[in-house]
Amino acid sequence: MADPSSYRPKPGQIPDSPGVYRFRDEHRRVIYVGKAKSLRQRLSSYFQDLAGLHPRTRTMVTTAASVEWTVVSTEVEALQLEYSWIKEFDPRFNVKYRDDKSYPSLAVTLGEEFPRVQVMRGPKRKGVRYFGPYAHAWAIRETVDLMLRVFPVRTCSAGVFKRSHQIGRPCLLGYIGKCSAPCVGRVTPEEHRELAEEFCDFMAGRxxxxxxxxxxxxxxxxxxxxxxxxxxxxxxxxxxxxxxxxNAVVLADATDADLIAVAEDELEAAVQIFHVRGGRVRGQRGWVTDKVEAVDTAGLVEHALQQLYGEESGEGVPREVLVPALPDPVEPVAQWLSDRRGAGVSLRVPQRGDKKDLMATVQRNAQQALVLHKTKRASDLTTRSRALEEIAEALELDSAPLRIECFDISHLQGQDVVASMVVFEDGLARKSEYRRFQIKGRVGDERIWHGTGQDDVRSMHEVIARRFRRYLLEKQKTGEWDEEAVGGDEPLAGGPVDPETGRPRRFAYPPQLVVVDGGRPQVAAAQRALDELGIDDVAVCGLAKRLEEVWLPDQDDPVVLPRSSEGLYLLQRVRDEAHRFAITYQRGKRGKRMKAGPLDEVAGLGETRKQALLKHFGSLKRLRAATVEQICEVPGIGRRTAETVAAALAGAAPGGPAVNTATGEIIEDGTVEAERTGTAATTAESSASTRERGQER
The missing domain is CATH 1.10.12 (Lyase 2-enoyl-coa Hydratase; Chain  A, domain 2)
Structure with a gap:
């Protein structure tokens, strides 16, 4: 690992002008290519304190051993040179799109003496006019079959064409009128080329x-x-x-446009493109990529535009390109597209109407493509087996971990602390085995005061201890359950055997590997919980989000799996699933708590007016600070209702004066007489109880 300060350029060496820069490793291989409006400002940002850099950027600058740059005149030239170098050097830290599947295109080989219409896949060739790509090859063949009676262009291979020329007899298509038979001289090369050009014009939307x-x-x-x-x-x-x-009409104004949508998560991104010509969808294609550099949606869009139009002729760039986010800055990219087309190109985000609706369709396709890509990787048995073997080798396990359990903690500023447990068996999720925990705030006899920096660590210790204490109890098959000791999880009460099925309950099966969402502290807490219970046959590791490092107990340095490792991908998928399951549970609990708020106690205040109040003020805190006159400004809220709302919120304010919610009167001694309120409870006692519950969370 190199120290960036060892190759940092001296002050004043870097020019303050547009350009393109390359980072090289110790073997002189180019590992990253970037462009900048100001090379001095951009390169200086890489040599700041490593702790302030994005994790992927930090990995890149510590892998590099040198940096060099080339000055250009304009940002457009920088964009062109960046694309050329990325294609030439294939840097490992640049975003590289790959087709999510092999899309066929309709191709016309205009570079030949007798142009040929055919189905083509793979990289584009010089002298060939492309249309599409299409979802299926049979769709291309059906379209071509219909059009050959009008444009009888050659479709045969070079071998068939040569043989027909030698024997002086055309093929079957020549006899039935679906080929002009240039092989036997029925038309001249000029006439045949004119047919091919008319075919291209028609396919282009004219x-x-x-x-x-x-x-x-x-x-x-x-x-x-x-x-x-x-x-x-x-x-x-x-x-x-x-x-x-x-091709269905999707835009009534006969628009020529390309629509680009992006679906992404922390690790990967999928891009979908719809090619609309003459208001009709003429083609569709998709890409997926690993996010190996720190890049946002706008950056992904810029890379997609470079790859989509970098090798296109001017005819391949439409008048309008619709994207989900504009590159920053947008002017050089728009100018580059206009230069490629030879005319103006509108690069924008659709805001309304049919184009926005069509963009939503493209976005759904991108989301499905990302899900399908992840599913294919996850469902492949060979890939799963290799992933489990890589995990066993990296963690030095005796055998592949066929059952993996992952735990995650979720809370919002110390409140509604919950945990999740997800189970993967043989590399696949077993959702019927998922469990969720409400953190009780105790580890043995120790009280956890939520709000401290140790919440996640202590909560992880608690949930691991509760899960494996249940396992030990079920293993003993005593049928004696100490609900306070094991955490009182309702679904497991009643013994180790399900009385209806006679099968062991889910906690009776131990995992070979426990994965915790976190780094060294969380791993240490999980291992300590297992040691306290005397369990020594379950391996523990943690996966830290920032650098995707695998941490093991009692080790000072993490295990770093290769970026392309299927084992790392499986651990990431397990961790992400635990995070999703935990945060879903936490949001549900938070929603229930918020629903039972002070506004629910206001008589006659329906859901519509409650939502109107919250929407008008933005939060319950601002509503509580508002005056009666300000509350009256909300549509549908009268004076009496506003006074009732103000009184109810004042009574619910922590540390505030007690208020009788029925009359709105402030109570000096904190006692509400039963004859006046219909209840024997006191507002002061309610406020104290609320403060006490807040301390528990």
């Missing part, structure tokens, strides 16, 4: 002019009583319209 021309020719032929020619033209028009109907 359909109206051509259809009107055919209709005019059909009417002229009918007037001249050339009925066979008119019937043939009629059938040609019908075939072209059927080909057009295969």
């Amino acid at each position: 359909t109206g002019t051509y259809l009107r021309r055919l209709e005019k020719q059909m009417h002229t032929a009918a007037e001249e009583m050339e009925y066979e020619k008119a019937a043939r033209l009629r059938d040609d028009i019908e075939a072209l319209r059927r080909a057009m109907e295969k």
Whole structure:
């Protein structure tokens, strides 16, 4: 690991101008390429205190051994040079998109003497005009079959074309009129190229002019009583319209646009692109990438634009590009797109109407693509087996951990502290085995006062102790349950055996590996809980979010798995699932607590007006500080209701004067007579109870 200060440029060496920079490792390999409006400002940001850098950026600068830069004239030139270097050097720390599946495209080989129409996959070739990509190859073949009767362009391979030329006899398509048979000289190369160009024009969306021309020719032929020619033209028009109907109209104004949507999580991102030409979706494609550098949605969009249009000809860039977030700054990217197209390009975020609705559809496709990508990796048996073997090797386990349990703690500023336990068996989630815990605030006889920095650590100790204490009790099969000792989790009360099924309860199965969400302190707490219970056959590790490091008990340094490791990916998936399960439970508890707030006690105040109050003031705290006159400004709230709300909130304020919620009168001694309120409780006692519960949380 290199010290960035060892290769930091001297003050004044870095120019204050646009440019592109490269970080190289000790072997002179380029590991990162970036661009900047000001090289001095951008490069200086990499050499600040390491603790202030993003974890991935910190990893990059400590892996690098040198940095170099190239000055350019404008930001547009910097964008072009950055793309060229990324393609040339393939840096490991740059975002690199890869197709989430192999999409076929309709290709016309205009670079050949006799252009050919065919289905193509893979990287684009020079001299070939592409349309699509399409979701299925059969959709391309159906479209081409309909259009060949109007544009009889060559579709045969080079071998078939050469053989037909040698024997002087065309193939079957030449006999049935779906090929102009240039192989036997029925048309000249110039005439055949004209057919291919008309085919391309029609596929590019310029359909109206051509259809009107055919209709005019059909009417002229009918007037001249050339009925066979008119019937043939009629059938040609019908075939072209059927080909057009295969692509639904999505934008009524015949817009040419590309819509780009991004779905992402902390580790990966999926990009979906819809190509709309003439108001119709002409193609769709998708990419996925690992987020190996610190990049936000706008950065992902910029990288996607570079990859999408970096090798496109001017015809491949539409008049309008719709994105979920604009690159920062947007002007160089828009200028670069305009230069690629040779005309102005509108790069913007759709705000309303059909385009925004279509963008929502593209976004849903991106979300599905990301889920499908993760599911494919998770469902592959070979991949799962390799992941478990990598974990066993990295953690020095005797065998692969077929059952993994992961624990996570979730709370909001020390309140509603909960924990989750998720179970993965053979690399797959077993949701029926998931458990959730409400932290009681005790570890043995020690009281946890939530709000301190040790909450997560102590809570982790508690939940591990409770889970494995249950395991020991079930293992003994005594049927004697100490609810206070084991935490009182309701679903497990009643003994180690389910009386209905006769099967052991879920806590009866021990895991081979316990994963905790956290670093060294959480791992130490989990191991201490196991040691106190005398359990020595369960391995423990922790996965820290910041650098994705694996921590083991009693070790000063973490275990660092390779970024491409399937074992690391499985641990991340287990950890993320535990986090999701915990935060869902915590939000549910918080929602119930907030619902039973002071406003619920106000008689005659319905849900609509409660929501109106909270929306108007933004929070319960601001509503509590408002005057009666300010509350009256809310639509639907009258003077009497406003006074009642103010009185109720004043009575619920911690440390505030007690208020009779029925009359709004302030009570000096804190006692509300039963004859006046209909209850024997006191507001002062209620306030004290509230403060006491707050201290417990």
